[in-house]
Amino acid sequence: MSKEKNIAESTKYETFTQEEYMVMKDDLLRPIEKTGKWGKIWIAFLTVIFLAGVIAYYLQESLGKSVTTGLSDYTMWGVYISNFLFLVALSLSSVFMSAVLKLTHFEWYRPLSRIADVISLSSITMAGICIMISMGRPDRLYFLIIHGRIQSPIVWDIIVVATYFAACVLVLFIALIPSLSTCKNHLTNLPKWQLKMYEILSFGWKGTAEQWKILKKTVNILTVLVIPLGIALRTVSAWLFSTTLRPEWDSTNFGAYFVSGSALLTVAVMIIAVYAFRKIYDLKKYLTNMHFDKMGQAMVLFGFVYAYFNINEYLVPAYKMSSLHANHLLNLFVGEDALFYWLVVLFGIAVPCILPMFKKLRKPFTLTLIAVAVLIAGWFKFYLIVIPGLSHPLLPIQDVPPSWAHYTPSTIEMTIVAATIAGIMLLVTVFSKYFPIISVWEVAEGKLEGKEEIINYK
Amino acid sequence: MEKYKYFIATCIMILFSIATSYAQDKEAKIALTFEKADSLFVCKALVTSEGKPVIEVPVNLSVKRLFSNLAIGDAVSTDSTGVASFEVPQDIPSHNGKLTIFAKIVDDENYKNTETSAEVNWGTIVVSDNANVGERSIAAGRSGAPIYFIISSLLVIGLFWGILIYAVLQVVKIKRLGSLDKI
Known part of the structure; x- marks a missing residue:
């Protein structure tokens, strides 16, 4: 009786033609069926970099951080923390390039949402690894949990990173359930273990009306959840700085400043990822010029919001130029780090605000070039927040060794940083080789022009 | 005379030092x-x-x-x-x-x-007022966290993890519905 009822409901909701659906399935599932020579070389290349990072970490822990890193009493955080901030920024892709668009009914989110979710999960995984590497011995995480104070921002950070990671896993894999069922039914030329994996992870998905209802409700709840969670994650990262005794970090602007920077970087990373998938997997039909046009507009919007918070962060204290800030600010504006700083302002703020305003520059290739510049500048921006900030302590200690005032990351540190970046690309690539990188059901649903209907397919 | 001026200056300084040291004696x-x-x-x-x-x-x-x-x-x-x-x-x-x-x-x-x-x-x-050392405060140790802080933190953590656990239970429900459909 129950079966009959479900079939009846399923049939009732079938409004997407079988032919159209088959073409779409073929297009979107094709990347899973075969991996070309260049794909294998790319995966091998990323794996080698990642393994080099594992070896570098082993060396760091066996020889000691004082020998293998450029860290000192002043610059006690270094490139690991600036890279951690960058990775956390990327992990908000799910918030800005999926959840917000979805909840505000921007229909063009559909082919982008899974790419954003995968980037988020990969980035937060590597960010978690990065913060552990920064702490040194891994057992310190255990001691932090056992002996940590709930009043400490470090403990909040651990809690919010773990919670956001769990939310990213659920957001990605629950929305993936119908697609896995599609993979199981549609892809037959795959190894048995892979088909078995699809069967297990599709959790007995039959596409009944009841299942759809539960799935959509759960996905919606999680979509709402990741927004405050992502903003909390980013804000807690900012508070780690605000609650540390450094004049240039002692800012109530820091939380919003970090969140706005993340929004810009998530657009940049999405443009690059969408361009790559469109090109490599031949998905031009689904990742269209319209998406680049929209993402270019989003880049301008987030660029201006970020510029506003930068003005609050730098120009307002510079206008006052109190003795507390003068040392650090003059160093950035006209001192040792000036060239570095103004290049970051140019490529990280001015370029995303101005260039994508021109429609011609919102084409896939040109916009991707802009996004690459913004992303690289974004990485260096965090470096400029962390390193010169640490080099100018609130209470200078007398007779410090000159080496303390300067920090240069060691080869070990840079290898580990490269490994975390390669790790993100490796996770995203491997994911796209085993799972559909574009959500088949969400795109198909979009064809119904937002009607409150459920598509039945198996 | 020019070539002796450094020698003379040195002698005067030595004499001054000797005189000073005797004076401070x-x-x-x-x-x-x-x-x-x-x-x-x-x-x-x-x-x-x-x-x-x-x-x-x-x-x-x-x-x-x-x-x-x-x-x-x-x-x-x-x-x-x-x-x-x-x-x-x-x-x-x-x-x-x-x-x-x-x-x-x-x-x-x-x-x-x-x-x-x-x-x-x-x-x-100086009489130190240590009466508040054992009090709960933001600056206190792990066991001295303010009660309101612990409760509000646990509420927020519980809320988020509660929703995540709810989502997992929904997946279990989807699986159960799939099993029913087989029958």
């Missing part, structure tokens, strides 16, 4: 006495040399603190009776009320450096 002794005059605490340093009072010699007064001495005012020169008088502040903190006062003659033209000290019961005993 005199020894002085300092004796400290403490008096309460009206509402003031006064410390008097009597400077004598070979039993006679020494006049016009600057004396520095200081009080011992944890790491080094804290100067009490500027240096005061001895008067015609060989006495330098200092007013000692009445609010200098001390553990037990005792202060160790030092009087020094430093870099005088005629007298060698000398120093003496004496204890006086003029310190203000």
Whole structure:
């Protein structure tokens, strides 16, 4: 009786033609069926970099951080923390390039949402690894949990990173359930273990009306959840700085400043990822010029919001130029780090605000070039927040060794940083080789022009 | 003559040093006495040399603190009776009320450096109010976190993890519905 009822409901909701659906399935599932020579070389290349990072970490822990890193009493955080901030920024892709668009009914989110979710999960995984590497011995995480104070921002950070990671896993894999069922039914030329994996992870998905209802409700709840969670994650990262005794970090602007920077970087990373998938997997039909046009507009919007918070962060204290800030600010504006700083302002703020305003520059290739510049500048921006900030302590200690005032990351540190970046690309690539990188059901649903209907397919 | 000027200058400097060292060869002794005059605490340093009072010699007064001495005012020169008088502040903190006062003659033209000290019961005993040490506060240790902070943190954490657990249960429900559909 129950079966009959479900079939009846399923049939009732079938409004997407079988032919159209088959073409779409073929297009979107094709990347899973075969991996070309260049794909294998790319995966091998990323794996080698990642393994080099594992070896570098082993060396760091066996020889000691004082020998293998450029860290000192002043610059006690270094490139690991600036890279951690960058990775956390990327992990908000799910918030800005999926959840917000979805909840505000921007229909063009559909082919982008899974790419954003995968980037988020990969980035937060590597960010978690990065913060552990920064702490040194891994057992310190255990001691932090056992002996940590709930009043400490470090403990909040651990809690919010773990919670956001769990939310990213659920957001990605629950929305993936119908697609896995599609993979199981549609892809037959795959190894048995892979088909078995699809069967297990599709959790007995039959596409009944009841299942759809539960799935959509759960996905919606999680979509709402990741927004405050992502903003909390980013804000807690900012508070780690605000609650540390450094004049240039002692800012109530820091939380919003970090969140706005993340929004810009998530657009940049999405443009690059969408361009790559469109090109490599031949998905031009689904990742269209319209998406680049929209993402270019989003880049301008987030660029201006970020510029506003930068003005609050730098120009307002510079206008006052109190003795507390003068040392650090003059160093950035006209001192040792000036060239570095103004290049970051140019490529990280001015370029995303101005260039994508021109429609011609919102084409896939040109916009991707802009996004690459913004992303690289974004990485260096965090470096400029962390390193010169640490080099100018609130209470200078007398007779410090000159080496303390300067920090240069060691080869070990840079290898580990490269490994975390390669790790993100490796996770995203491997994911796209085993799972559909574009959500088949969400795109198909979009064809119904937002009607409150459920598509039945198996 | 030009070539000898450095030699002459050096000789003059050596002679000056010898003269100065002989001039500073005199020894002085300092004796400290403490008096309460009206509402003031006064410390008097009597400077004598070979039993006679020494006049016009600057004396520095200081009080011992944890790491080094804290100067009490500027240096005061001895008067015609060989006495330098200092007013000692009445609010200098001390553990037990005792202060160790030092009087020094430093870099005088005629007298060698000398120093003496004496204890006086003029310190203000500091009573630390440790009543709040055991109180719960943001600055306290792990076990001393404020109750409102623990409750609000647990509520927020519980809310988020509650929703995540709910989502997992929904997946279990989807699986169960799939199994029912097989039957």
